[in-house]
Structures are given as structure tokens and as C-alpha cells.
Ligand code: FES
């Protein structure tokens with residue numbers, strides 16, 4: 001009998017399976033302990049093969065993307081990896097956005113980790129499901145699994161040439177035991193079908209027709225919209241408020257005071273007063289009519305300009321040793337040339353295009369949350385700790401994220417929605433304005449760094465000292481922390497790739513006046529800036545081309561172990577050095593690959609110049625070369641060329657698009673980004689005073705992928721950012737002879 | 752009650768005259784393709800057409816649209832087959848996608864008046880639309896491609 005000729009029903013009957021829907025398709029992997037059913041089959045025919053893969057009789061394949069999509073493309077990349085091992089047809093794939101569920105592993109979509117951390121796991125999920133389909137077909141044909149193979153959504157019988165579709169096999173396959181991981185067969189790289197392909201993003205059509213659902217688009221019957229007036233100063237509290245006028249605004253339903261800001265902020269709501277209304281406009285108008293009296297608290301006199309002076313004093317007078325080797329005192333005293341410079345970067349806000357948005361609804365003993373969050377599990381944990389309710393009542397569905405850049409890993413906005421929904425017992429959507437976003441963020445910390453190099457008479461760097469001071473991210477989780485931590489110094493500071501005899505690394509205290517968070521590439525921003533600007537300064541002082549100075553100072557190709565080299569506790573982006581070594585050869589290689597393709601030695605008209613920078617972050621390597629023009633103090637970025645080595649490329653086009661975006665994000669930092677704090681409050685408020693790069697400022701961008709396939713996949717979303725600003729500043733020096741050591745550049749030049 | 756013509760459909764809506772069209776569309780009429788990005792006319796995420804003109808819906812009171820025709824992203828081509836949408840697809844323009852409704856609505860009015868826009872024309876016309884993800888190089892490419900297709904279609908007529 002040829003199953004190809006059978007209808008699905010005939011096949012299932014023949015195979016002894018009822019299609020009446022008695023099998024619920026619950027995977028053995030899915031926990032039943034939760035009160036919330038995670039990924040219930042939409043109808044009984046959906047067959048769950050494992051937590052990532054379900055197959056329907058109509059041959060459609062559901063693949064879960066368990067990480068949040070914010071533009072980086074993982075909602076496409078993740079299923080690409082699963083689909084490849086699953087041997088299914090991409091056209092049949094439907095991607096399901098995974099809810100918060102710890103069975104998926106870490107869902108905090110940050111650290112450029114969705115692919116690098118889950119590549120093996122995702123292949124395993126695909127291979128495991130494929131094996132179950134193959135075993136089901138083998139059982140049905142009563143032949144060995146070695147006599148079947150899977151391809152294009154079907155399993156083929158090697159002996160007869162017959163085949164049976166995944167849809168028809170799904171129910172049988174779901175009854176198979178989950179295969180032992182050790183027995184799984186994986187495809188060899190030359191057989192990859194989707195890994196390495198520029199598959200278009202799965203939401204493309206919906207984006208272009210306005211059908212996608214972001215955090216702001218969630219809508220429920222009887223939903224109230226909340227606009228919250230938060231205390232402008234961190235740790236300030238509400239003294240009193242008068243809602244009389246607010247409640248008169250048509251559409252305003254209720255005014256609720258938020259809980260006080262705790263000493264250790266984590267992701268707690270900030271102190272404030274929420275206005276709840278039947279539409280966003282009414283909520284915002286009502287909020288304008290509120291009268292709130294604040295007790296501004298301990299930060300009310302904080303001024304970031306003064307704080308930077310304190311950071312500098314602390315660096316000069318109270319440095320704390322981080323790591324080092326050799327004898328820098330002796331080294332500097334013997335040096336024939338000593339160069340020293342200090343660099344300063346301001347606080348920055350993420351300003352994703354969609355501000356934070358979250359909806360919560362308590363009903364039937366559970367709480368549903370829909371929000372543009374980077375980490376649904378964090379919403380569950382923090383909502384549970386705030387409400388003192390069990391974590392498993394929180395059913396968290398991430399929406400699409402209209403950008404995030406780290407801001408939406410901090411789920412304070414979801415906690416606000418949960419808090420208000422718990423009081424009102426109605427669905428509540430908390431809508432942040434742009435002003436809320438810019439003024440109540442988790443800021444990238446302002447930083448000061450001092451670098452000092454000693455050269456011998458052959459212009460070789462023999463001695464190196466570097467110091468850093470900035471408010472630590474750890475302060476958000478422990479209010480006592482007040483110096484850069486090893487996990488932050490691991491982002492391009494303690495992992496100095498240069499081979500220098502005498503090295504000293506130090507840090508100093510910096511007080512925290514605002515919530516500190518991580519923003520796209522985190523402390524690599526300041527570390528790569530100082531390092532690459534400084535090596536450019538040293539090269540000019542030594543009269544050596546900057547690339548030559550970098551390549552020479554790197555020393556021999558080797559795998560750097562910062563623990564061994566300078567006794568630094570390097571966290572390596574939570575990767576083992578065996579899997580993701582710090583390869584000086586790749587660092588050198590990405591720079592050489594870029595320079596081979598970029599005309600940095602061309603003769604330029606007056607007022608133009610090239611600058612370069614290179615950096616390893618998130619276990620990937622990126623070099624950037626920028627050409628600028630400065631005429632009558634007006635700066636134009638004319639070209640940016642970049643090369644990335646991120647190991648195995650899953651979706652080359654998305655890597656390219658991330659690099660383009662990173663260049664533009666880095667330009668915003670270099671040219672315009674600045675958050676000031678005055679009287680404890682953030683001064684900036686919206687895109688007019690916190691500008692970001694616009695199209696007319698965007699240069700020609702050329703991206704090269706230099707991805708050695710035999711290296712494990714590295715990070716992509718963030719590594720493009722760090723080298724951009726130093727390449728621009730170095731180019732400005734080449735063009736003008738002016739060295740700017742403080743960002744952004746619009747304080748010196750017209751942009 | 753206000754009568755609005757949105758994408759050639761008539762809607763009755765009970766909104767104060769000064770309520771911005773953005774919130775009328777999104778919250779009262781459940782047309783959520785038009786996005787909020789700044790609320791002060793700085794970012795272009797909320798761009799819609801009113802009588803063919805690109806307007807920032809976040810700062811345009813709904814009363815302005817009385818007796819006018821509003822077009823939103825949902826009205827461009829539901830199936831995504833407008834040459835501009837096709838060009839956007841062929842260049843894989845979007846990253847997060849959030850700004851793209853506004854980008855498309857702005858680009859459309861450029862192509863209405865300029866059949867062969869130069870880089871400068873595109874920069875001038877599109878610089879009011881922020882894309883924080885940085886899709887500008889591809890937007891530019893897609894606009895040129897759509898312009899060529901549209902010019903070709905004209906020629907065929
Ligand atoms: S939301 Fe209207 S211009 Fe930004």
C-alpha cells in the first residue's frame with residue numbers, strides 16, 4: 001500500500017491512530033505544575049513533539065521563538081536553526097512567540113546571546129523532533145530507522161522510495177519517547193539549508209501592512225489606559241496629590257498612587273501617581289491636570305557635571321587595583337616617552353522607537369501580561385515578588401518590541417501594569433510617553449577613564465596604565481555597590497588584548513544618582529572608546545600609522561586568558577574560553593580584512609580624514625573605518641566601513657542589517673547623545689533635546705562579513721556599536737588635528 | 752459625533768475636537784498600524800495622509816480631518832502589493848518595524864511629487880522620520896527602487 005495515495009484520515013486509521021483528538025499532544029517536556037497552560041494546542045490535532053516544535057495534520061510546523069524580537073532578527077534566526085535540523089520546509093513554518101517559561105532556559109534577550117547561547121540547544125530540538133518523525137515512520141513501515149530519512153517535510157522509505165508527510169506522521173511521532181540526546185544525528189555544515197541563508201524576517205508582511213502587535217497595540221474589552229506621573233528625582237516620594245481637576249477630564253476614571261520607590265530599585269515601579277482613563281489621550285490630559293507635591297529625597301541636589309569632577313578626583317586620589325602585571329612605576333620611569341589622556345562619556349538613554357508599554361489583567365485566578373519585554377520570566381519573578389502572589393499565576397506573553405536596546409530587559413513598566421491591574425481588577429495598559437522614557441530610564445552610566453602609556457626608544461609600548469570610574473549597574477540590584485564590577489570591566493577593559501610587559505588596571509568610586517542599566521554593548525561603549533582613541537593618540541605621538549601601532553602592540557597571535565595574563569576575573573560574556581577563546585588572531589584578522597578593503601590611505605582633500613577602531617565584544621570581533629569631513633567647524637560623516645567576524649553566520653542579511661543599525665546607533669553616541677542630571681532630575685525629554693541619528697546624517701555604510709564557519713556563532717546585535725565612536729573621533733583628528741576626548745562631538749562641532 | 756473618512760470607509764466617532772488623530776485612530780477606532788513615537792511631531796512614527804498630505808497624527812487635532820480623507824498604513828494595500836511595499840520587502844528594510852508605517856507613509860508623498868528622487872531629495876523628505884534601529888540605507892534604496900517601478904508603470908500606461 002502506498003501511503004502517498006491515502007488521505008490523511010485513511011492513513012491514520014490504517015496506522016491505528018484515531019484522529020478524533022484523544023491525544024492532546026502534550027510534550028513530556030512541558031511541565032504540568034504551572035496553573036497556566038503554556039502553549040496549549042490550539043486544537044486537539046496540534047501535535048507537540050517538544051517544547052519548541054509542534055506539527056499539525058495540515059503539514060504546518062509550529063516553531064517557538066523563546067526570545068524576544070526587537071529588530072535583531074532572532075525570531076527568524078531561532079526557527080531557522082530548528083527548521084534546518086528538523087528538515088521541514090520553511091514555507092510551512094509558523095513561528096510562535098514563546099511565553100515566559102523557565103523550561104526554555106534563559107529568556108532574557110540581551111547580551112547578544114539568543115543565537116550564541118542556544119545554537120546547540122536549538123539544533124538538538126530540531127534533531128530530536130526529526131528523529132521522532134523518522135522513528136514513527138520506521139515503526140509504521142516496520143523497518144529500521146536507518147532505512148528512512150527526512151527531507152522537505154516528509155520521511156522517505158529508502159527501500160521502497162515511498163514517503164509520508166510530517167502532518168500525517170505528527171500524531172504517531174508525538175507518541176514516541178523523546179530520544180536520548182546522545183543518540184541524535186546532526187547535519188554536517190555543508191548540508192545546511194537554512195543556517196547561513198538570508199531568510200527574510202517572519203513578520204515582514206505584517207509590518208508593511210500595519211498588522212503587527214507591539215506592546216502599545218494590546219487592546220482588551222474594558223481596558224483602562226494609565227499614564228503615570230513619576231517622581232523626577234530617584235528616591236523621591238509622593239508627599240501629597242490632588243486629583244480633583246484630573247478626574248474632571250472626560251474619560252478619566254481613576255487616579256491611583258504608585259507604591260514608594262524602594263531603596264534598592266531593581267525593577268520596582270517608581271514613586272508616582274497614575275491616571276487611568278478609557279483612552280490614552282484622556283489619561284495624558286488627566287495627568288497634566290494632576291497636582292503632585294514631591295519629597296524629592298537624597299538626590300535632589302545631584303548635578304552630573306559636578307559628579308564627573310568627583311569621578312576624576314576619585315580616579316586621581318583613590319584608585320583601587322583591579323589587575324595588572326610587571327612594574328608600571330619602573331616602566332614609566334624608564335620610558336623614553338610617556339603619554340597620558342583622559343576620556344569622558346555622558347549618561348545615555350536607550351530611546352527605543354516604541355517607549356515601554358505593558359498590559360496586565362487579573363482574572364480567573366491568574367494574571368495575564370502582554371508587554372514589549374526582553375524577559376518574560378523576569379516579569380513573572382518581579383511581579384510575584386511585588387504582589388506576594390505565586391509566580392505561576394503570571395502568564396506573560398511578549399509582544400513584538402519596537403526596539404529595546406536593553407531598556408526593555410528592565411521590566412519596571414510591566415510591574416506598574418500589574419500593580420494597577422491588581423487594584424482595579426480590570427485590564428490596564430500602562431503607556432509611557434517619550435518624555436517618560438527619556439526621564440525615567442535605566443541609563444547607560446556616564447564614565448571617566450584615564451590611560452597612560454610609556455614607550456621605549458623604538459616606539460614600542462612597554463608600560464600601560466588604565467583607570468575607570470562610572471556608576472555601576474550593580475547599584476540597581478544592590479544600592480551599596482559604588483565601583484565598576486568585574487562583569488562590567490570584562491567588557492573591554494580587563495580583557496586588554498595588548499601584549500605589554502607592565503600593566504596596571506584600576507577603578508574608582510562613582511555615586512549613582514539615577515537607575516543604571518545596560519544599553520546596547522554596555523560598558524564596551526566607554527572602554528572601546530578610550531582604548532581606541534588612546535592608541536590612536538599614542539600612534540600619532542610615535543609617528544606610526546594607527547593600524548601598525550595596534551598590530552604591533554597586539555604581539556603574537558595567541559588566545560588571551562586575562563586571568564593568566566593579569567590576574568583579572570574575566571567573565572567572557574558567560575562563555576567558556578574553550579568554546580569562545582579571546583583570539584588575538586581574529587582581533588588582528590578582522591582589522592586586516594577591513595583595511596584590505598577600505599581605502600584609508602587614499603589622498604584626501606583638506607578637511608577630510610579617516611579613523612579606525614577595532615574591538616572584541618560578545619565574543620565577536622568588529623573593526624570600523626570612518627571617513628569624515630570637517631569644514632568651517634561643521635562635521636559630516638561621509639563613509640563608514642565595517643567588518644565583523646561573528647563566527648558561523650546564521651542569517652547573513654540580518655547580520656548586515658544589525659551592523660548597519662549599529663553604525664547608526666554608534667553615530668548617535670558619538671555625535672549627539674547626552675543625558676544631563678540637574679537638581680537630581682534628567683534634563684532632556686524628547687527627540688528635540690535628545691537627538692538621534694536621522695537619515696540626512698547617515699553616510700554610505702559598507703559591511704563586510706568575515707565569518708570563519710568553523711567558529712561557534714558569536715554575538716551580533718551589540719558588537720558593532722563600540723568601535724564606531726572612536727573611529728569617528730580619530731577621523732576628526734586626522735581631518736583637523738583637533739583631539740576631542742569628551743563625547744558627544746556636538747559640543748565642539750556643528751553636526 | 753464626528754464623521755471620518757478613513758481608507759475610504761466612513762466612521763462615526765465620539766471624540767473631543769482637540770484629540771489628536773493618532774489616538775482617535777488607535778484607541779477609538781482600533782486602527783493600530785499608525786504608531787506613537789514622540790507625541791510632538793519629532794519622529795514621524797505617526798505619519799498619515801490627510802487629503803494626500805503627510806501629517807503627524809500625534810499633533811493634528813481630529814477636527815482637522817472633518818470632511819477630509821485620511822489614509823493610514825492599513826489603506827496602502829492590505830495585501831502588501833503596492834510597489835513601495837514590494838520594494839521594502841525586496842530590500843528587507845525593517846528591523847523592529849515600529850517606525851516603518853510612518854516611513855512608508857512619508858515616502859509615498861515623496862513619490863507622488865518626485866518621480867526620480869535624488870539622495871538629497873530623499874534625505875530632505877525623510878529626515879523627519881526617525882528609525883532608531885537604523886534602517887535608513889535600506890529605506891533610501893527601497894525608495895529609489897519603488898520610484899523606478901512606479902515610473903515604469905507610468906510609462907506602460
Ligand atoms: S509620534 Fe508623531 S511625530 Fe512622533
Ligand code: FES
Pocket residue numbers: 071353402403845846847848849850851881882883884885886
Ligand atoms: S525599524 Fe525599528 S525603529 Fe525603524
